[in-house]
Amino acid sequence: MQLAKSYAISLMGLAGTLIEVEAEISSNLPNFVLVGLPDASLSEAKDRVRAAIHNSGLEMPARRVTINLSPASVPKQGASFDLSIAVAILAANGVVQSEAVASAIHIGELGLDGSIRRVAGVLPSLISAVNAGFKRAIVPMANLEEARLAQGIEVVGAVHLAQVAKIHGAEIEFEPPSVEPIIRVESPRAAQEFNSIDIADVIGQVEAISALTVAAAGGHHLLMVGAPGAGKTMLAERLATLLPDLAHACAIETTAVYSIAGHRLVQNTGVDSLIVRPPFQAPHHTSSVTALVGGGMGSPRPGLISLANHGVLFLDEAPEFQLPALESLRQPLESGEVVINRSGGTARFPAHFQLVLAANPCPCGNNTGKGKRCVCTQGQKLRYAAKLSGPLLDRVDIRLQIQPVSKTQLAMLKAEGHSNKSSKQLREIVTEARARAAARLAGTPWSINAQVPGAYLRKHLKIDDGVGQQLQKALEKGSISMRGFDRCVRLAWTNADLAGRDKPNEEDLAEAILLRGSENPMEFGHA
Ligand SMILES: [Zn+2]
Structure with a gap:
């Protein structure tokens, strides 16, 4: 034997x-x-x-x-x-x-x-x-x-x-090929787009870009509501360009996910390399639960939310997603991972992603209070908005209404030669703000403001009484919920981090209240 x-x-x-x-x-x-x-x-x-x-x-x-x-x-x-x-x-x-x-x-x-x-x-x-x-x-x-x-x-x-x-020592003739057959392929679409897109491509939309910068700095999940063509997708795609490079451990983790999914690990160079830029994934609204969170026959495969690990997950036309698909995001949003149970064991995939939801104001898209006529019934509008209510929206700190840039505005901006900052410029500001938050949160399990739970905020990161008085009163009067209160405080800290302040001031808080937006974000004119 x-x-x-x-x-x-x-x-x-x-x-x-x-x-x-x-x-x-x-x-x-x-x-x-x-x-x-x-x-x-x-x-x-x-x-x-x-x-x-x-x-x-x-x-x-x-x-x-x-x-x-x-x-x-x-x-x-x-x-x-x-x-x-x-x-x-x-x-x-x-x-x-x-x-x-x-x-x-x-x-x-x-x-x-x-x-x-x-x-x-x-x-x-x-x-x-x-x-x-x-x-x-x-x-x-x-x-x-x-x-x-x-x-x-x-x-x-x-x-x-x-x-x-x-x-291994066999006495055998074998000449390895002289050229190492490393197949250089064209960068996949996503990588090319990353290389070619920049926030400076966006004309106007100064408030939206400022909100994206806050989202990037604090890791805040974001909802954008606006008519079709208002520029929601263009803005969402550029959020990832504002995020700093991934830390080494995060880059290894994300690259490993792409490896298991059988994807080439090509971001910039044409050969397999570490994924150091935050990925961007935009699943279609017809995506199945399995496509989103992973699973499938045989060995469990990671879903799109894991391919967005340490990057941006963009759900365009979010209310059009199947309810089970939206609900499947809840647990990963809380825990940062997907757990797939199989008879043979449990597969875990990381899924730390920044969620960007985009929605039209109503099914027909015209309910923006500007010109065009909305043809939706009240019932249709309520059902549409209800798809996004509840646990998913609870996790969203920033609610933004996007208005399209009109032709007149566009001509004016072009004539003035106005241009927005580049992604690189904003990324530097975001990186500094993140460093400030990380220093403040050192010794806690969190490093960005969006991760900080309400209880910790209220105990350790209170806003000075003088500054927070108005917000406190609103909470006592019931015109703002406890969740809304926490959201404002979180955003105020991110604003302070971006401004280089040690503590939020009134301006930071006022800006935070604007960013938090309306409790009914689909209703234009009620912000
Ligand atoms: Zn409508």
């Missing part, structure tokens, strides 16, 4: 479990058995591994081969175990050195010809491998750039099983 081991990683959400792949060759009749809770795609691994070994100029043992994947209780899905199964067999058969094989993590899908194919989830797998104490990994060459983002582990990119066998 000959025995050898190799190691692979099984992912559940971002968390990886070390899988021991044990190969045993016994003297029984030729057979190939795979045990340890493999799913269907893993069973197909047998055919791929057998053919790949043969087509690498190596021999499959002409005896009984048993592969055991353990721990058996951990679900194992997908084709990324192929490579570790193949090298375990080669090691058991004495073709390669067992110690070399067992000292590295092997990740990769095999083609029937022995080629090694790109797989999803390499970055989070390698982070788990480092935590399990591994110092070396063999990954598909097509994943090499991504694999190099993991720190503390040497990674080798391979294109063919024969190449891996040679690395």
Whole structure:
């Protein structure tokens, strides 16, 4: 009996479990058995591994081969175990050195010809491998750039099983291709847009841009109400351009999510690289709950809200979303993560996103109190507004009514040569404001104002009596709710951070009350 081991990683959400792949060759009749809770795609691994070994100029043992994947209780899905199964067999058969094989993590899908194919989830797998104490990994060459983002582990990119066998000491002819086949692709649409869009593209809308700056500085969720064509989408897309670069840990986390989703990690450079700019995701209002929060058949995949991790999630025409889709955002908004329960375990994906909701003032879109006639009934308007009421809107600090820039205004602004600050300029101001908030909140679990709960605000971040008197009176009279009160205080602190003040003054609070907007944000003229 000959025995050898190799190691692979099984992912559940971002968390990886070390899988021991044990190969045993016994003297029984030729057979190939795979045990340890493999799913269907893993069973197909047998055919791929057998053919790949043969087509690498190596021999499959002409005896009984048993592969055991353990721990058996951990679900194992997908084709990324192929490579570790193949090298375990080669090691058991004495073709390669067992110690070399067992000292590295092997990740990769095999083609029937022995080629090694790109797989999803390499970055989070390698982070788990480092935590399990591994110092070396063999990954598909097509994943090499991504694999190099993991720190503390040497990674080798391979294109063919024969190449891996040679690395592990097989006496075999294999010339690795002279050109590293790292496929450079065009940046995906989102990345190009990021590179080409700037808040300075927006003409006029000075108040809206100022509100976006506050939203960016404090991490405040935002609602924009306005007629179709008022510029809501243009503004929302540019919020992400005002956010500072992601801190390293956040960048790794977000990149890992994109890796599991099978996305190329291309933001600016054309090769896989760390996602350092806050992502922007704008799901369509027909999106399913699964598309939004993740899940699906087989291994759970992250949804769009996780792809917006540490960035902006924009729901255009928010009242048009299915109610279950809107409700599915509640829990992630509270906890910053998505939890998907499966029979085999629980997958967790991070989902810290800044929510931007956009809505028309009414189903027909004309109820702006300006010129055009609204054709909606009162009932239709109420139902439309009600879709956004409740828990989702409770989390939104800034409620903004957007008026389109008229042709006259536009001509005037152009004639004056007026232009808004650039995204880069505002990003610097936002970064400074965030630093002030982070310093004040040091020692708490929060770093931006939007995260601070009301109870903490009222106890530790009270606004000076002289300044907050009017707000306090409004609360006592009942003309403002406790939530509304907290929202104003939170926004006042962000205004103070932006202005470089140690504490909010009257101006900051007055501005905050404006930003908080109406309790009935869909009603124009009642702000
Ligand atoms: Zn209407």
